[in-house]
Amino acid sequence: MTRFRNILLSVLTLSVFGLLAAACNNASTGEPSVQPSVEISQSAESKESAAPSAEQTRTVHDAVGDVVIPANPxxxxxxxxxxALVSLGITPTMQWSLGSYVQDYLQPYLKDVPFLDFTDGPNLEALLAADxxxxxxYxxxxxxxxxxxxxxxxxxxxAFEDATVSWKDTLNTLGDIVGKQKEADAAIQAYEDKLTEAKAALKPYTEGKTFAVIRIKPKEFLLMDGTYYSGPVLYQDLGxxxxxxxKELSWDYNYPFSLELxxxxxxxxxxLLVQGETARDKANELQNSSLWQDLPAVKNNHVFEVDISYWMAAGAIAHSKKVDDVVRLITQQ
Structure with missing residues (x-):
């Protein structure tokens, strides 16, 4: 790949063309959001000369079509x-960030890994330099x-269609791509074992009870449903x-609602998921409301603020930490 990078650098033409169409989950969700902000041009001749031999590659099918990838990336x-990579025992070459916002829960595994900033679209110059x-x-x-x-x-x-919908499928796919299917199977089994223990521990406290997850952004409150992130863990995995x-309000994975509701x-x-310090004023508005103070969960001290960095993420590690939070917070009342 060093040869590929050198050839690519020799023919690289940069032209800033601004921010392109935003993805469904953009910076407001803390997820990668936009198209590259720098255009890269490369001659077909140089690309062909840099290509690895057939023995070093394999063809797989992704959400876009067939793609030739290294046999052992x-x-x-x-x-x-x-x-998913960390769950497979792999340290990525770069990690996602949005300015200073990073996936805090993964930093113990990624503390020396440089950031790929998505603030104005993925920094392709930095990505290129990472080789x-x-x-x-995702x-x-x-x-x-x-x-x-x-x-x-x-x-x-x-390219995945959406890697966050089924973390198990994502993990299995990556396990196959990098030759670590055993590690993928082990991570999934460890999570299943954790669920078995968690459900047994929670049953005396949660049988017949109802649950809700509120996400607080700087300018709005969102009621999370069961489609992404926290929902699958609470409502599917833990039952x-x-x-x-x-169910009445949610049309997507979250639904804006007002204090009147x-x-x-x-x-x-x-x-409660408070989306950074910029959302703290909005959180205070909610919690200082007399309507909020009258809620049964508030009166019974059954409201818990949790770490948004993994409650708004999907994967074996993120979901395991959610399960740990639920068991700890509910059973230690």
Whole structure:
């Protein structure tokens, strides 16, 4: 790949063309969001001369089509899929960031890994300098409007439709790609074993109870449903019962709601996700409301603020930490 990088650098043409179409989950969610902000041009001749031999590659099918990837990739950049790589025992070459915002829960595993900043679109100059031999896109939103071609000029690129929907499928896919299926199986089994213990511990406290997750952004409150991140863990894996208001209101993975709806949210337990210090004023507005103070969960001290860095993430590590939080917070009342 060093030869590939040198050739690519010799023909690199940069032209800033601004921010392209935003993905469904953008900077407001703390997820990778936009297309590359720098255009990369490379001659077909130089790309062909840099290509590895057939014996060193394999063809796989991703959400975009067939892609030729290294048979044994070693320098992998997978923004917002680092949870899966770490679960497989792999340290990525770069890690996702949004300015100073990073995936805090993964930093013990990634403390020396440089950041790939997505503030104004992925920093392709930094990505190029990192010399990856495989790039993994967590969503096809990053592949739209020429994005896939831009990434592919740097290194072979594998695109998921949406890697956050089923972390197990994502882990199995990556395990196959990097030759670590045993590690993928072990991580999934460890999570299943944790669930068995957690459900037994929670049953005396949660049977017949209802739950809700509120995400607080700087300018709005969102009621999370069961589609992404926290929902699958609480309502599917742990078998907890979502409050009826969640199903009535949620049309996507979260639903904006106003303080006037609070009297209807009489869930037994509520988890709060405060999206950074910029959302703290909004959180105070909620918690200082008389409507909030009248909620059963508030009166019974059944409201818990949790770490948004992994409650708004998907993967074996993130989901395991959610399970640990739920068991600890509910059983130690």
């Amino acid at each position: 070693e320098r992998i950049v997978a923004p917002y899929v680092e949870d 990856p031999d495989l790039i993994v896109l 969503t096809t939103n990053l592949a739209k409007d020429g994005g896939y071609e831009q990434f592919s000029k740097i290194a072979p690129t594998y 907890l019962k979502p409050h009826p208001l969640i 609070l009297p209807d949210l009489d869930a037994d337990y509520i988890f």
